[in-house]
Amino acid sequence: MATYDLSIPISEQAVRALHVGDTVNLSGLMTTGRDAAHKYLIETFIRVQTVPESERSLYEELRQLLDGGIIYHCGPVVRQREGSAERRIPGQSGSERGQWEFVAAGPTTSIREEVYEPEVIAHFGLRGVIGKGGMGPGTLRACQEHGAAYFHAVGGAASLIANAVKEVVAVHKKDEFGVPEAFWFIRVEHFPVVVTMDSHGRSIHEEVEAASKAALERLIAG
Amino acid sequence: MDDMVESFVELIRRASTDLPPDVEAALQEARDREEPGSAATGALDTILENVAVARANSTPVCQDTGVPIFYVRHARELSTRQIRTQLEEAVAEATRRSYLRPNAVDPLTGRNSGNNLGVGFPTCHFEEWDDGGCGQALQVDLLLKGGGSENVGTQYKLPHPGLGAGRELEGVRRVVLDAVYQAQGKGCAPGVIGVAIGADRGTGYVHAKEQLFRPLGDANPVPELATLEQCLLEECNELGIGPMGFGGKTTVLGIKIGAYHRLPACYFVSIAYMCWACRRASLHLQGVGSKRMGRLNTADGDL
Numbered sequence: 169m170a171t172y173d174l175s176i177p178i179s180e181q182a183v184r185a186l187h188v189g190d191t192v193n194l195s196g197l198m199t200t201g202r203d204a205a206h207k208y209l210i211e212t213f214i215r216v217q218t219v220p221e222s223e224r225s226l227y228e229e230l231r232q233l234l235d236g237g238i239i240y241h242c243g244p245v246v247r248q249r250e251g252s253a254e255r256r257i258p259g260q261s262g263s264e265r266g267q268w269e270f271v272a273a274g275p276t277t278s279i280r281e282e283v284y285e286p287e288v289i290a291h292f293g294l295r296g297v298i299g300k301g302g303m304g305p306g307t308l309r310a311c312q313e314h315g316a317a318y319f320h321a322v323g324g325a326a327s328l329i330a331n332a333v334k335e336v337v338a339v340h341k342k343d344e345f346g347v348p349e350a351f352w353f354i355r356v357e358h359f360p361v362v363v364t365m366d367s368h369g370r371s372i373h374e375e376v377e378a379a380s381k382a383a384l385e386r387l388i389a390g
Numbered sequence: 391m392d393d394m395v396e397s398f399v400e401l402i403r404r405a406s407t408d409l410p411p412d413v414e415a416a417l418q419e420a421r422d423r424e425e426p427g428s429a430a431t432g433a434l435d436t437i438l439e440n441v442a443v444a445r446a447n448s449t450p451v452c453q454d455t456g457v458p459i460f461y462v463r464h465a466r467e468l469s470t471r472q473i474r475t476q477l478e479e480a481v482a483e484a485t486r487r488s489y490l491r492p493n494a495v496d497p498l499t500g501r502n503s504g505n506n507l508g509v510g511f512p513t514c515h516f517e518e519w520d521d522g523g524c525g526q527a528l529q530v531d532l533l534l535k536g537g538g539s540e541n542v543g544t545q546y547k548l549p550h551p552g553l554g555a556g557r558e559l560e561g562v563r564r565v566v567l568d569a570v571y572q573a574q575g576k577g578c579a580p581g582v583i584g585v586a587i588g589a590d591r592g593t594g595y596v597h598a599k600e601q602l603f604r605p606l607g608d609a610n611p612v613p614e615l616a617t618l619e620q621c622l623l624e625e626c627n628e629l630g631i632g633p634m635g636f637g638g639k640t641t642v643l644g645i646k647i648g649a650y651h652r653l654p655a656c657y658f659v660s661i662a663y664m665c666w667a668c669r670r671a672s673l674h675l676q677g678v679g680s681k682r683m684g685r686l687n688t689a690d691g692d693l
Contacts, residue, residue, distance in 0.1 A: 243491065245450050245488055247488045272453035274452055277538045322440070323575075323578040324452040324666060325452075327440055328443050331443065345502075346492065379630055379637070384567055387628065
C-alpha cells in the first residue's frame, strides 16, 4: 500500500499504477455530481443524437473538465459570501467565482450512480470518481477498460474535506437541481482518498462482502 | 407561549456540529482496537479529526444533515401546534446559517424547497408527559438522520425461511445479523443499530429510531434484550466489515433493542441504521409559558 500525490487531469499511466489500498492525495479542478447530475449527463449528452443548443456551452465546459478528470459524489453544505450575489454577471459562466464556499462536503453513497457511471466514464474519459460505499461490476469493468479508479473518501468527514476545497470556481444547475444536486466546480488541494476499486479488476468491496458473507453463514449456523 | 426559536436553533447547531461524548469515546476505542497502519485505522483517524474540526469551527460533522427528527415531550398546557411552528422556524433559520443542508425535496417535481420545510418535513413526534412535579415542561430530543444510513434501514417479517428465522429472539438475532451484513459499509459504518420487535410496520420504525437516543453504555432493563444486545454487538463485529466497509474489527458501535406488543398474525423486526455520526441532542426547558424560562441544558452541559 503506497501513498501518491496526484494532480488532475490524471494520465492513464498514473491511474494504472494505482492498486486497491493505496492512499492518494488529489489536487486540481473537479466537479461534484450525484443523482440528478448523472441522469442529466446521460439524458442530455450521452444517449442522444444531438446535444440541445441550450446545453452546448455547459457540455463543452464539462468535456474539458472531465477529460482525465474526476466526478465527486457529493451534495455539499455551502455558504454564500456576504454581498457576493451583486457581483455576479447573469448568464456568464464562471462569474460565481469566489461567491460561494464549501462548509461541509463529505461523499454520498455511490452505488446509486451505478446505472449511469460506466457510460459517463467512457463518454467523458474520466480517470476516476470519488464517493463512498463502492460501486458495482459495471463500474469496475469500465475502470479496467478505460483506465480509471474508484476513490473512497471517508463518509461523514465533511468538515475536514471542506478544508481541502480551496475554491468554488463555478456552479451549474443549482436552481434547477437544488444545492445538493448541482454541479459545483471546485479546486481542491490534498483531498485524501483511498483506492478501493482499481483498473486491474480488484475491489475491496467485493472482497469484504465475500468474507463477511462467510462469517454471516458461520454465525447463523451457530 | 414563550418564543423558543433561538433555543431550538441552538439545539440543532449542537446536534449538527458535534457528537455526543459517548459516541466520540466509542469511536476512539474502536480506533485503538484496529491494526496500526490499516485502512480501518486511517478511516477512524479521519473521522475523529473531522469531529474535532467540526466542533472547533461550528460546521456540520457531516454534510448530510439528514431529516431532522424531533421527539417532543410536553406539559399539558403547551400547544403542540405552536411548538411545531417554532421548530419549523428554527429549522429554516438553522438552514440559513448553514448548520443544515437544504434536504426537503418534492418527490413529484424534484424541487428542493431550499429551507428544509416541506410536507411532513421535518418529522415531529409529540407526547404529553407527566413531569412528576420536577418542573420540566418540555423536553425536545433531536436526531439528524442522514440519507445514506436511512437507505440501509430495513424491516423483516418473521418467519423468514431464507435465514431460518422464526418468531423468537433467535430469529431476531439472525435478521439483525443479516441487516448489518446487507448494509456493508454503505450506512457509514461503524453504525448504531436501533431495533424494534413487534408493533405494526410504521410504529416499528418509529420505535427503532427511538432506540438511537439511548446512551451507548446503558443496559437494557429487560434482561433477555440486554443479553441479545450484548451478543449481537460482539457477533456483528465478527462480520469484519469494519469502518467504511474497508474491513476491520469494528462494524457497529452499539445495538439497542425495544419490544412492542404485536398482532397475532404479525412479527416485524424493524431496523434503523444510524451512521457513526450519531447526531443526537436534547433540550430540557423548565417553566415554559411562565415567562420564567429556567435551566437549559443538553447531554454535554449547560447551554
